[in-house]
Amino acid sequence: MTGPDFAGLFAWDVRRVGRSPLLWTVLGALVALLVWGATSTAALHRAQTAAQARIVTSEAAWLRDVKSRAERYSRPALPGAPELPTWQDPTDLGGFGRFFLFAHTLKPHAPLSPVAIGVSETAPSWIQVKLNTAFAGEPSYDFTNPRGAALGTIDPAFVIVYLLPIGLLLLFALLGTAERDHGMLPMIAAQPLWPPVWLAARVAAILAWSVPVVLFGLVLALTIAGAVPLAAPGVMAAGLALVLAYMLFWAGIATIALARWPSASEALSAMLGGWFVIAIGLPAIANVAIAAFAPPPSRTGYVEAQRGYADWLASRETAVVAAGLAADPALRPLHLAPDKINDLARFSIVMPKTERRLGPLHDAFRRYREAQLGLSGAVGYMFPPLGVMTALNTLAGTDDARQLRFEAATRSYQQQLRAYLYGIAWHQLAHPIRHDPAKSQGQMNFAGFDALPRYIPMRDGASPLVVLPTVGWLLLLASVAFAAGLSRARPVIRHGGHRTSTYRAAMLG
């Protein structure tokens, strides 16, 4: 069979598809939603960045106040002034470590964070680090309206992962079946053209309009939202490659459906059924299965264990501290009374023991999250929408893996603070600094405010390479789907056989 080649059909289809109001309605809606999603996500991230800036300001004000108090308390108390209790005295090491220390860790947003809201709405972007709290800090969660959390938000990742396929499938279903629905297939069948080429040209024409508009729309949305795509060109390029591969994947699925030469309603039903199964149904079933077979550790159980351990410690703390002091060869000869030592020295013995006791339970939560991460990586290959969502979160820096790294950095910072302050407390056990009320109101056994370890915010930008396996996998799936679809669209000519092709069946009505 000879006739128009692919290039000729493609050029004709590009012109025809480009005049379709449906095309521009769908693409316009998608771009508008991308802009909305990017601006609202960027607004959330700007608010979080502003909160972090206020924390930095508060820390500076706190340091000024502490130094000013230390200076004031370095002088003798005025006559009749009450004794300065430890929790009001920053020059007392124990008081400073327990009641004054005001330190935070911050998780800055990545340059392209408006791409995906990820865990940024639910996980803390800053943590106040307490010296004597087990396993670093008490995360502070921004309140999210439960109704909003249940409905979800519109961010570019949601638009790309869930709405873009629907838009594309709508275009393929309606623009790819117009001839069938208008009764023109028999006329076309009489033309000398090869059905797979005709189908490929139509699919390619729709993609020729959709791909640049969606990719440009994403860049435009990020730019309007205040992100600078060129600030992370590798990440931006990887994101665009990912979206392109995802569009090709759905185009492949659509090709399989169109290869049966269905009517618009048949095509729409089949494609949207496929979308529902791939994007909603199977991931939901997988979630239920994972929750059933690998349930998360119990938070209530952890709180109960903490309570039980606190009761145990309350009744044995003196013995625990005495054992800790006796374990140090330098301190053993001093016969220090456990209930008379500095608060921080006591904590330096109690906290490691507490963390050893509760460690297995605490680690179970981290291991569970790490297992979930590993699982989501594997599940992402089985269900491409999940894989693309994970990849977009990673590029945006709002993924759970980065959150885990932030929490690990917080823990590391707490250890640095402990090493510094507990170290001084331990040193002062052997070399105590006696308080002379005639010389100073404060205890004056600590003045290292400027030497406190500083937290260096993490700057771990996403590597564009991390999404390459997902891009490669999507391209492979798309190739297989295109090949299967185009092969199915080929007319089957059997002389005297019982089988007829879908093409012939459609041509014959």
Place this chain on the structure above:
Amino acid sequence: MTAYLGILATLGIAVSAALPRTRLALTLLFGAWLLFALVLPRLASERSDDAHPLPSSQQVQQALLDRAPAYWTPESSAEHYRTLFTRYGVGRREDMPVDARGAELDLAERRSHRVFDQVLGGFYDQVERQDRAFARLAVISPAIAATAASATVTGGDFTQHRTFVDAAERYRRALVNRMNAAVTAHVHNHGGPRPVDDRRLWEQVPPFAYVSPRVDGGTARLVMPAIALALWAMLAWVLLIVSARRMRA
């Protein structure tokens, strides 16, 4: 839920009957589902939240830290005692008829209650404003009406959660006030070992009991979603009647 499903079914039949081609009807219905069920509820939710923005946890914590710090300074302690001296008509801690430490704890605690009511109460009021704004937007989508109404009917909305939070806070305050009263009652302004209470004190604290609010307590919050569902039902019926008449013609 019956009303919501009824609206969807009626609209589906009306549109299918009105349009000459299946592809048009299917496209329109699918587009409508996408718009009304998937996009508009999220947009409405974000719009309601943006219209009544909440302070960040950092702002809330900083406000509490500034106005009701857990550990007060010597300056604020001196101010506490000036208030207490005026209250008891004395000039020294030692002359106070109650325990000075307990009285100061009680004073600071009750001040912090007022701060909590202002800061957190204002915060919770804002969340309820968000929910009311969302319910008002029910007129733009029956899915919004169904979402707002079902949360109220099932007791899953924030207003009912707040009754639990408030009950827990009242219990906490009663417990703290009772303990501070016990400390205040044992006058210990001249030093020496502090008296210790035993389980008889703790047994005076009743267990926490919470009774969920009745569903009809949320009737006012159901008004907007109910009106919206009624309007949508009327619209669907009008469309169905028009479509049926056109088919007969």
